[in-house]
Amino acid sequence: MPEFNAPLRDMRFVLHQVFQGPALWARLPALAGTVDADTADAILEEAAKITGQLLAPLNRSGDEQGVTFAAGEVRTPDGFKQAWQTFREGGWVGLAGNPEHGGMGMPKMLAVQFEEMLYAANCSFSLYSALSAGCCLAIDAHASEALKAIYLPQLYSGQWGGTMCLTEPHAGTDLGIIRSKAEPYADGSYRVSGTKIFITGGEQDLTENIIHLVLAKLPDAPAGPKGISLFLVPKYLVNADGSLGERNAASCGSLEHKMGIKASATCVMNFDGATGYLVGEPNKGLAAMFTMMNYERLSIGIQGIGCAEASYQNAARYARDRLQSRAPTGAQAREKPADPIIVHPDVRRMLLTMRALTEGGRAFATYVGLQLDTAKYAEDPDERDAAQRLVALLTPVAKAFFTDTGLESCVLGQQVFGGHGYIREWGQEQLVRDVRIAQIYEGTNGIQALDLLGRKVVADGGQSLKLFAAQIRSFCASEPPYADAVLHALGQLESLSQWLGERASSDANAIGAASVEYLQLFGYVAYAYMWSRMAAVAKAQRKQEPDFHDAKLGTAAFYFERLLPRILSLEASIRAGSSSLFQLSAEQF
Structure with missing residues (x-):
């Protein structure tokens, strides 16, 4: 049975030495008294225990059992409800949440590493927490003080769960054509009606209440995306004293039957005149929801890193133990009938590719977290603005490149196992199935590429790219x-x-034709920057811990010699232009 051990040594290397998180936190007044190196290490150590010992053992059984649906109610797999209770008692949902409403107020640099552990241990379980944390972010940024006071403490505590309800059967990427409606009532509330699909955690038995953030249109709303508003719609209405009242007219109609993440409830949600409350300004809901969406996009990107790390750990252990054939240079384990497969060049190619991409991704995620912390907490407005521009530029890269390379790494990990990689008991096939969705939800990777090239580079005149x-x-x-x-x-x-x-x-087709290859090329360049930074620290500190730092330097060499050259073919594809994409008529496909 596969197991997961959080890569704490590498996480501390990136957090403390490469990006000097404690030094940053010390100069940001909002964080200076909240977190230091010892606090961060203690949190990571405890996170490693809860992910490795509590959540990872539920991963395979959760996949095999899945979620069940009957009479409008969803039941999560055995052990999930008890695990959630332990998880929430530790305050993990509110790790980076606003302390004024019960969050722990930890920096995003630290939170991204915790999220990686979560996804590596148990993707399905992690999604319930990720959606709640994102829901909190949107409420904290845009809701009234009254709504914050009622809902945030219970969400941060994990007593209540959160969702985001965007997609409709006919409206995915093009949210401007949603049909959900919201009718205003004299008491200031609204009655929300419509059907939403693909709603993660729309119904579950982990929390006593579920808070839905729902996009809908007011009666006099302008057409298109400028006419979308955001509403908070609870599963159970909340009384003035904070206790739960009657059931709201929000219900789960069915569950989706999926390729992976089977222990995560993916729901069709029906809102039939459900009571809701406006979040933010009328017709400004899409901007408010994107506060949550951008959080989820980085989080789902980290799903790719987490799954890749789990796959790498499994594959490396297997490669050290599995005996097959002799090394090309002659027998290495003469006392055994064959050598471990790790002696073979192609196995090493696969393992090093996984390692280089995963460690590069971990560094880049921490770097984006650094920018998020700077944008939120820096006192200098120019410093905040520069960091926010980098966040906007790099978020689509993080979401798409992390998940593209995450799938590549999970497939490579499966390949290292040979036939056993296709067998359920080893866990590699589940990782391939689970990570695949990450390229699709929270904005497909093709949409991320269009956003990067079209909006963040070309429309921006390249100014944010110049900053990077x-x-x-x-x-x-x-x-x-x-x-x-x-x-x-x-x-x-x-x-x-x-x-x-x-x-x-x-x-007119230039951007659409080049965007995916452009994002990939951007990702490899960004990882080159990360690997140079890591190599510089490893070289300077080599004598302190030669084994660790030599491994880092060796992986850096592999990245620059074997992976960065991929940009040559990507550039050739981009410069080929769009014409060949349109030589066939629609009927010829």
Whole structure:
């Protein structure tokens, strides 16, 4: 049976040494008295215990049992309800939440590493927590003080759960055509009606109440996305004293039967004149919901890293134990009938690819978390603005590249096992099934690529990219390992960005044709920056812990020699343009 052990040593390396989180927190007044290196380490240690010992053992059984639905009620797999109780008692839902309403107020740099552990241990369980945390974020940013006071403490505590309800049967990416309606009532509430699909945790038995954030349109709303408002719709109405009242007219109509994440309830939700409360301003709901969506996009990106880490751990253990054939250079384990498969070049290629992508992703997620903390807590408005621009630029990269490479790593991990990778008991096939959805939900990776290239680079005139590039050049000026390779790759990214901006003015299909390859190329360049930063620290501190730092330097060498060159083929595809995509008529497909 597979097991999961949180990569604490590598997490501390990235958090403390590469990005110097404690030094950042010390200079941000809102965090200075809340968290330091010892606090962060203690949280990570406890998180490792709860994910490895409580949640990971429920992963396979949860997948096999799945969620069940009867008479409008959903039951989660055996053990989930008890695990949730332990999870909520630890305050984990509110780890990064607002302390004014019961959250722990921890920095995002730390929270992203906790989320990676969650997803690595048990994707399905993690989604209930992730949706609640995102729901809290939107309420805290946009709801009235009265709504915050009623709902946030119970959500942060895990006593209540949260969802987001966007998608409708006919409206996915194009939310401007949703049909859900909200009628105002004299008491200031609204009656929300409509059907939403693909709602994670829309119904479950883990919490006593479920708080739905629902997109709907007011009677006089403008057409399109500018006419969308956001409403808080509880499963049970809440009395003035905070106790639960009568059941609201919000119900689960059915469950989706899915390829993976089978212990996560994916619901069709029906709102039949359900009582709801406006969050934020009328017709400004999409912007409010995107506060939650952007959180979820980073979180789902981290799902890719977590699954990849779990797959790598399983595959590395197997490769050290499985005996098959002799090494090309001659027998390595002469006392055994064959050598462990880790001696074979192709197995090492697969393992190192997984390791390089996963550790690069962990560093990049922590870097994005650093920008989020800076954007939220820095006193200097210019520093906050620069960090927020980087967050906007890098969020689609994080969501899409983490999940694309996460699937690649999970498939490679399955391949290391050979035939056993296809067998359920080893856990690799479940990781492949579970991680696959991450490329689809919270905005497909194709949509992320369009957002990056179309909105964050071309429409922005490349200003945010220049900000990121300037930071990379500033770091490379200190001549870290692989600085020349990083700068050369960055130059390719900048050249392509300018070329695409020029092409877009004469070819309406230029952005759509190039966007996916562009995001991939961007991701590899960003990881090169991460690996140069990690290599610089590993080289400087090598004597303190040679085994760890030599492994880091060896993985960095593999990244630059074997993975970064992928940008050459990506650039060639991008520069080929859009014409070949349209040589076939629709009827010829």
